[in-house]
Structure formats: structure tokens, C-alpha cells
Amino acid sequence: MHTMVPDELLQLLKTQKYHIVGQHSAVKRCRWLYNTLIHDRTCYKQKFYGIKTHQCIQMTPTLFSCTMRCLFCWRAQTGDKGLKWEETAQPDHDEPGSIVEKCINAQMRLLSGYKTNTKVNREKYKEALNPRHAAISLTGEPTLYPHLGELIKSFHKRGFTTFLVTNGTIPNALSELGEEPTQLYISACAPDKETFHKTCRPQIPNAWEKLKETLALIPSFTCPTVMRITIVRHLNLKHPNLYARLIAGANPTYVEPKAYMHVGFSRLRLGYMNMPLHEEVQRFADSLAEETGYKKLLESRESRVVLLSRLEKPAKLEKAI
Numbered sequence: 001m002h003t004m005v006p007d008e009l010l011q012l013l014k015t016q017k018y019h020i021v022g023q024h025s026a027v028k029r030c031r032w033l034y035n036t037l038i039h040d041r042t043c044y045k046q047k048f049y050g051i052k053t054h055q056c057i058q059m060t061p062t063l064f065s066c067t068m069r070c071l072f073c074w075r076a077q078t079g080d081k082g083l084k085w086e087e088t089a090q091p092d093h094d095e096p097g098s099i100v101e102k103c104i105n106a107q108m109r110l111l112s113g114y115k116t117n118t119k120v121n122r123e124k125y126k127e128a129l130n131p132r133h134a135a136i137s138l139t140g141e142p143t144l145y146p147h148l149g150e151l152i153k154s155f156h157k158r159g160f161t162t163f164l165v166t167n168g169t170i171p172n173a174l175s176e177l178g179e180e181p182t183q184l185y186i187s188a189c190a191p192d193k194e195t196f197h198k199t200c201r202p203q204i205p206n207a208w209e210k211l212k213e214t215l216a217l218i219p220s221f222t223c224p225t226v227m228r229i230t231i232v233r234h235l236n237l238k239h240p241n242l243y244a245r246l247i248a249g250a251n252p253t254y255v256e257p258k259a260y261m262h263v264g265f266s267r268l269r270l271g272y273m274n275m276p277l278h279e280e281v282q283r284f285a286d287s288l289a290e291e292t293g294y295k296k297l298l299e300s301r302e303s304r305v306v307l308l309s310r311l312e313k314p315a316k317l318e319k320a321i
């Protein structure tokens with residue numbers, strides 16, 4: 001089991017509170033789960049799209065694998081702490097139904113920690129025991145998992161909505177996806193090829209060209225699509241006009257410029273000063289809006305994210321399936 005990665009990595013992930021599920025998947029408690037249960041403060045996805053924070057499972061089917069090594073990523077990467085493993089291959093393939101079931105069980109274990117906490121909102125806690133949304137976004141590149149469409153389908157069959165976040169470097173996996181997620185996120189975190197290589201450090205050939213292929217696929221999806229731009233001060237927070245060209249070509253339903261957060265393993269690669277203020281995200285979003293004609297719909301100061309769209313208001317996804 002887990003022969004593909006060093007034991008030390010597994011230990012590190014466990015100390016960072018990753019709940020490892022089967023051979024290559026994981027669930028992690030999102031900080032917003034704590035915030036919503038104790039302080040009644042919700043994640044921006046609830047504000048933007050109606051996804052209830054306390055009923056959301058943050059998971060990945062590709063805990064150890066990715067085609068890139070983005071400097072801003074919170075995941076443990078080859079090179080961090082002197083660890084090394086093959087990141088672009090995923091030899092063990094757990095069955096999608098069992099991943100879903102084990103993820104729900106892991107979420108239950110994680111929620112059990114709140115059972116006797118008197119500060120918890122009891123109504124919300126009861127609802128939380130019936131999760132309804134899977135954010136397939138925790139870490140790694142999910143399109144490396146060959147049964148991703150079936151995984152999404154398994155969640156939908158259980159009445160979940162799903163958000164899929166991909167780095168877009170495997171366009172074939174997306175064009176052949178058997179089941180669309182409720183909403184598809186594609187990260188496009190550079191305005192040009194040079195910045196892309198510096199920021200995202202791809203581990204496969206022609207990654208920039210493949211990302212552009214994926215962006216060209218966006219109009220073929222029927223679900224809402226989001227271009228996610230994680231912005232890092234002194235790195236990719238520049239040339240909004242070039243980002244605007246990517247947006248105009250792909251025409252996603254939404255654009256979410258969001259600040260890099262100095263958390264997890266990214267702290268080994270970037271400094272606190274690389275984290276843009278919300279005002280910088282706002283200014284960047286203003287420039288994108290001006291260049292593309294997208295409108296600023298909503299924002300979350302706490303998460304340092306702005307929502308842009310051609311729509312008048314975002315679609316609420318709670319009852320999407």
C-alpha cells in the first residue's frame with residue numbers, strides 16, 4: 001500500500017490532517033467547516049453559488065500526483081523537504097464508488113470531533129452529517145485519475161453536487177469525461193508561457209499549449225465554467241491585458257481572480273510578502289473587467305477573491321442535479 005511515495009511523506013500528510021482514503025485519495029477538513037459550525041461564517045462558495053459550507057467535502061482522488069509543481073500550491077511536492085517520488089504517474093486505481101464511500105466516512109470521522117463541542121450550531125451539525133457537495137479540488141491533478149467521470153457520477157448518484165478543479169494540462173481527459181461536474185474550474189495562472197513556466201513549473205511537455213487546448217474546450221461544456229487565476233505578488237500578478245485575451249478566447253461563465261494564500265507546503269517556496277492584499281485582487285479584477293466586459297458580481301474580502309461574469313448574477317447550484 002502507498003508503495004509509490006516515501007513513508008515520510010505519508011507521515012507529513014497525516015500531521016497536516018489529511019485523511020488518506022484508499023491508495024491515492026484524501027479528505028481534509030477545510031478551515032471554513034470550523035468557521036461555519038462555530039462562528040457561522042461561511043466559505044465564499046456559499047455566498048457566490050449557494051454551496052452550503054457545512055455540507056461540503058473537500059477531497060482529491062490524486063493525493064500524490066500532478067502534472068505541475070506550482071510555486072503557490074499548498075500540496076507537498078517532489079523537492080519539498082528533500083522528498084522524491086514519481087508525481088506524474090498514478091499506478092493504483094481505486095474504484096470510484098469505494099472512494100466516494102470512504103470519503104463520506106472520513107468526513108463523518110472528521111465531524112465527530114465537533115459532536116460534544118458546545119459552541120457548535122446544532123442544526124448545522126445535523127445537516128453536516130448529510131454532506132451534499134464534493135469539492136474535487138483538495139490537491140493534485142484529478143484528471144490523472146482515469147475513472148474521474150465515474151467518480152463524479154458516483155457523487156451525483158448520491159445526490160451530491162460537484163466542483164471539479166483542474167489545471168487543464170490533460171485536455172483529452174476533459175474532452176472524454178463521461179459525466180460533467182456541476183461546475184468546472186480551470187486554473188489559468190499565467191498571462192504568458194514564460195510566466196507559466198516560472199509559476200507553475202510543469203512536469204510534462206507542452207503544458208502551456210495543452211492548457212490553451214483545454215481553454216478552447218470550455219464552450220463545449222454545458223455546466224458553468226470558471227477560469228480560476230491564483231495571483232501571486234511579484235510573480236504572475238501582471239499583464240491583465242494578456243489574461244483578458246485568454247478569457248475572451250475561452251469565454252468561461254465566470255472568472256475568479258483569487259489571492260495566493262501563504263499556507264501548507266507553499267510556505268517552503270514563497271514568502272508571506274507574495275500574498276496579495278484584497279485591494280490588489282480588486283484592482284486586478286477591475287482591469288480584467290475593463291478589458292473583457294465581464295462584470296464584477298461579488299467578492300469575499302476574507303478569501304481575497306472576486307467573481308466576474310457576463311451574467312447579471314451567479315446561478316445558485318444547490319438544486320443543480
Ligand code: SF4
Pocket residue numbers: 066067068069070072073074075139140141167200
Ligand atoms: S496544478 Fe494544482 S495541485 Fe498541481 S501543483 Fe499546481 S496548484 Fe498544486
